Amino acid sequence: xxxxxxxxxxxxxxxxxxxxxxxxxxxxxxxxxxxxxxxxxxxxxxxxxxxxxxxxxxxxxxxxxxxxxxxxxxxxxxxxxxxxxxxxxxxxxxxxxxxxxxxxxxxxxxxxxxxxxxxxxxxxxxxxxxxxxxxxxxxxxxxxxxxxxxxxxxxxxxxxxxxxxxxxxxxxxxxxxxxxxxxxxxxxxxxxxxxxxxxxxxxxxxxxxxxxxx
Numbered sequence: 001x002x003x004x005x006x007x008x009x010x011x012x013x014x015x016x017x018x019x020x021x022x023x024x025x026x027x028x029x030x031x032x033x034x035x036x037x038x039x040x041x042x043x044x045x046x047x048x049x050x051x052x053x054x055x056x057x058x059x060x061x062x063x064x065x066x067x068x069x070x071x072x073x074x075x076x077x078x079x080x081x082x083x084x085x086x087x088x089x090x091x092x093x094x095x096x097x098x099x100x101x102x103x104x105x106x107x108x109x110x111x112x113x114x115x116x117x118x119x120x121x122x123x124x125x126x127x128x129x130x131x132x133x134x135x136x137x138x139x140x141x142x143x144x145x146x147x148x149x150x151x152x153x154x155x156x157x158x159x160x161x162x163x164x165x166x167x168x169x170x171x172x173x174x175x176x177x178x179x180x181x182x183x184x185x186x187x188x189x190x191x192x193x194x195x196x197x198x199x200x201x202x203x204x205x206x207x208x209x210x211x212x213x214x
Contacts, residue, residue, distance in 0.1 A: 032098065046159050046194040046204060047073040050130045053187065053206045054157045055081050062125035062154075065089060067146060068113060068132030072099030078128075079104040087124070089117070113138035115145075122151040129158040131194075133170065140173035147182050152213035156183065159204045162191055174207075183209040 051074060058064070060082045066074050069088035078086060079102075088105040090096050091112040099105060111117055113132060127146050132138045146156050165171050177183050189206040 029094070032094075043196050044073075044194060045192065045196070046130050047077055049189065049192060049194070049204075050074065050128060050157055050159055050206050051077045051081065053189065053208050054078070054126070054128050054155075057155045057157070057186065057208060057210075058083075058126040061085070063087075063123070065119070065124045065127045065149070066105070067127050067129040067142075067158075068138065069099050069105070070095045070131065072102035072104050074128055074130050075099065075104030076102045113142040113145075117145045117149055119149040121148050122154075123149050124154065125151055126155045126157070129156075131159060133158055133160045134164055140169040143173060143177060143183075147177065147211055150211045152211055154211050155186070155208060156211065157206065157208045159194065159206055162203055162205060165205070174209075178209075181212050183211050186210050 055078075062083070063085045064078065064083060065087050066072075066078075067089050069075060069090045070092075072088060075086050075088060086105045087107040087109065088096060088099050089109045089111050090099070091110065093110050096108050096110060100108065109118065113129075127150055129138075129146070133140075133142070143156075150156055160170060165174075174185075178185060186208040188208070191203040191205055193200060193202065194204040195202060
């Protein structure tokens with residue numbers, strides 16, 4: 001089997017996880033090869049595109065949560081841009097161990113999107129989440145907690161597959177949160193291919209919302 005084929009099957013193996021426990025275990029197993037597979041194998045562009053959005057909105061002094069930080073690709077990019085108050089959160093301890101090697105984060109928390117998060121209300125100035133809102137991963141209900149832990153006027157920036165947006169409850173949830181006055185849309189990108197070499201038929205968009213004062 002070619003290296004490229006092996007990498008493609010590994011991604012599908014992640015998507016096919018039957019529950020969060022299995023998803024966590026599979027990411028633990030993938031952690032050491034994750035950066036190589038995505039950078040070299042797939043030409044992964046998601047973190048760069050999200051950080052481009054993020055840096056236009058969020059000040060360098062902000063307290064930031066990287067929700068679903070994985071191996072710390074986003075944190076590494078933010079540190080290069082002058083951000084230095086970063087917290088990493090991920091469901092996989094193996095991925096967080098790899099993230100520690102990036103020397104980008106001040107804190108590390110093993111938590112899962114979709115349920116209660118162990119952070120105080122209004123604790124963060126901004127949240128960034130890349131590659132987490134996808135097939136078999138964090139649900140649309142994740143936004144409730146992300147809004148809770150982000151201060152009023154703070155920003156939530158995330159990547160999202162358009163098919164997942166349409167078909168998995170995200171379109172309805174995002175609209176409901178806006179109509180409830182909990183956040184407002186700031187910007188959404190055009191569709192782009194986040195992994196042009198590995199998944200050429202898959203598209204993402206970057207979304208940016210601002211939390212509304214209650």
